[in-house]
Each structure stands twice: as C-alpha cells, then as structure tokens.
Amino acid sequence: MTNLILCGGAGTRLWPLSRRATPKQFVDLIGGQTLFGRTVARNLALVDSYIIVTGAEQYPLAKAQFKAAAHGEMKVGFILEPLGRNTAPAIALACLGLPPEEIVLVTPSDHEITDQKAYLAAAAVAREAAEEGWLATFGITAAYPETGYGYIEAGTPTRDSLFLSVRAFKEKPDLSTAEAYVKAGRYYWNSGMFCFSAGRFLEELGRYAPDMLETAKKAREAGIAVSPKGQGAPDVVTIPKAEMEAIPAQSIDYAVMEKADRVAVVPCDIGWNDLGSWDAIYEIRSKDGSHNASNEGLMAINSTRNLVMGPGKRIILLDVEDLIVIDTPDALLVARRSRSQDVKAVVDALKAGGLEDQGLL
Numbered sequence: 001m002t003n004l005i006l007c008g009g010a011g012t013r014l015w016p017l018s019r020r021a022t023p024k025q026f027v028d029l030i031g032g033q034t035l036f037g038r039t040v041a042r043n044l045a046l047v048d049s050y051i052i053v054t055g056a057e058q059y060p061l062a063k064a065q066f067k068a069a070a071h072g073e074m075k076v077g078f079i080l081e082p083l084g085r086n087t088a089p090a091i092a093l094a095c096l097g098l099p100p101e102e103i104v105l106v107t108p109s110d111h112e113i114t115d116q117k118a119y120l121a122a123a124a125v126a127r128e129a130a131e132e133g134w135l136a137t138f139g140i141t142a143a144y145p146e147t148g149y150g151y152i153e154a155g156t157p158t159r160d161s162l163f164l165s166v167r168a169f170k171e172k173p174d175l176s177t178a179e180a181y182v183k184a185g186r187y188y189w190n191s192g193m194f195c196f197s198a199g200r201f202l203e204e205l206g207r208y209a210p211d212m213l214e215t216a217k218k219a220r221e222a223g224i225a226v227s228p229k230g231q232g233a234p235d236v237v238t239i240p241k242a243e244m245e246a247i248p249a250q251s252i253d254y255a256v257m258e259k260a261d262r263v264a265v266v267p268c269d270i271g272w273n274d275l276g277s278w279d280a281i282y283e284i285r286s287k288d289g290s291h292n293a294s295n296e297g298l299m300a301i302n303s304t305r306n307l308v309m310g311p312g313k314r315i316i317l318l319d320v321e322d323l324i325v326i327d328t329p330d331a332l333l334v335a336r337r338s339r340s341q342d343v344k345a346v347v348d349a350l351k352a353g354g355l356e357d358q359g360l361l
Helices: 035-042 056-070 087-095 116-131 175-184 198-208 210-222 241-245 252-257 278-284 337-352
Strands: 002-006 049-055 075-081 103-108 135-141 151-157 164-170 187-197 224-226 235-238 263-268 298-301 307-309 315-318 323-328 331-336
Touching (some): 049 056, 049 087, 056 075, 087 103, 116 135, 135 252, 151 263, 187 252, 210 241, 278 337, 331 337
Parallel strands (some): 002 049, 307 323
Antiparallel strands (some): 103 187, 135 187, 164 263
8 A cells, every 4th residue: 555645735824834845744833743754654554655745845855754754764756746736636646656456545744643543443444445446535523513624424334334435525614504514423524535546546537537637647757757776765756847737726526536436434533633723733732731832932921822832932921812923033923813714814915915935935
C-alpha cells in the first residue's frame, strides 16, 4: 500500500505562521513535530511507500521533513506541482505512476489524529474495502453539530458491517441541518481521507471526468523526471506549468466520489481534527492553570483562555481573555478567538493592499 500525502493546502486561516513558502503542514503548530511529519510517522506501520504531492517551492521542506519523520530508508516519490488544481488532479497524477492493483491511502498533510490504535484499525478496514473494489472514505463520528465540515450520509451496511455504503455527500450545513444530521445518527464528518486501488480510481475518473483524466495523462507524460542517484534517493517528477494549467480544477468529491458506484464509508472515532483555524489549534494544545495555551515566554496576569505563540520573545498578558496573539519577526496578529475563522479576510486584505510580494504572504 502507498500513502499518497497531499501537501497543496495554503492554510491561510493560520496566518501569520502559515504562509505560501511555509504553509501550515510544514510548521510546528502543536509542539514536537510538524503536521506533515506527524502524517508520515502515523502511516509508517501501514504502508510500503509514499508519494508526496506538493509545490515545487515546498519541495526542500517536504524532502527534509520526510527524511526526519521516516527515521531511515523508506521508498518515497515526489510530484511537484507548479500550481494547485485541487485534490482530484493531484491524486490522478500520482495514480498514473502506479500499478493498477496498488492500494492507495490518500491523506491530507495538515490534519491531526490522536488515537493511533483506532486509526490503524480504521485504515485496515479501508484497505479491505479497497481490495474488494470499493472507493473507501473515512467518516468521522460527528461528536457535535459542526457547520464547518462536509458530511457523509451512510447507507446500508456491507456483509460484515465494518464499512457502510455511501448514500450521499453533503455540503457544509447550517446549524439546524447539522443538528438534524447528528440526531439522525447516520451522518459522518467528511475527513478528506480515502483508500482505493489506483486502477479503480482512474477508471471512475475516466467515466465521470474524462477531460481531467486525459489532461492529467498529458501532464504526467510531460513531467520532468529525476531518477535516484543513490540508494534511498527519492524519485521526483516536476509537472510543467502549461500542462498543469490545462487540467480542470476539481476536488475528488465532486469529480468522482459523489458520482461513482461502490463508494464506502468507514465510520471511525480517531481523535481527528482538521486544524483549520487558530481556535482549533487552541483546543488541541496543552493549557496552563488559567487555560492559556502558549509556547515558552508567556507571563499571564489575570488572563485566561488565550492562545499565544511568539517563539523567542517574552509576551505578557494583563487582564485579557479569549485572545489570539501570534507574533512573528515581521507580523503580529491579535484577534478574538471567536473570530479566528475570519483570519482569511486579513490575508485577502493584505493581497488587496499589494503586500503579496513583500514576504508577508
């Protein structure tokens, strides 16, 4: 089985630590290891090889962090995209270089999973489903009515009830709809993780998005391949910009999963978090006695429930609560925790102000 790790996300809601040159998956946000490194490490016991799809600018980071996380020799290949075209083209480019029977475990690079034992069990079920010809996805048990996630509606159980057929994929709901989903008990959060054989995915992509498959084939064929020069050196395929631009930009959900037959969901409760905002980072980090989450250097006086990140600097909080304080050498973000989803608006404002080329983004 091959772990295909998708590293194309920009993570704009985690600015100013997450930027174009160093997006959130390559930043140590929760302590000890980057999200990309944690993704590599959690799959070491599952797979025989890796394929990393990332931007050419991030390749040095990805290569170095992979080596550190893999702790030795592990077969790995890199596909370098000159620009992002969403998840379906990235997966297609990877699958086109694999034998049709190869089982592919597709994972984002920027999520956190805290229950490794439950994750390994769910991955084993997903592999079994893939070997039986299903396109499998991981459905996270909906612990509360979250409006920021898409949902998967489960249908009938399979013969062993370890995974369920998928009835429908649902867009991010409003609160009342999310509450109805949780109450119904057959809806799961869409984790963005998948498992299938390379040939099965390409077959369904050709059926439902033939233009994408054909342009992906041309892009892969035009890719500039660098063969390993030494034992353990990675294969690297760089996709030319013109061929990449020709591929229709679409997610795997829209291109394949919502249309295909034999789509399965593996229900699981694995301590999953997509870490899509500073609020999510606050929830997962350890707290002090006043419920402040921070790295070293915080002095909190009569202050509580704050997230503070400012490596190498003494930061003092006095009589404040529920703040986000993110300090970097060239930018400082101070915001209400309840508004952390709006950090993307800051990035948009910086772009509009012509600051994109000054390194701030």
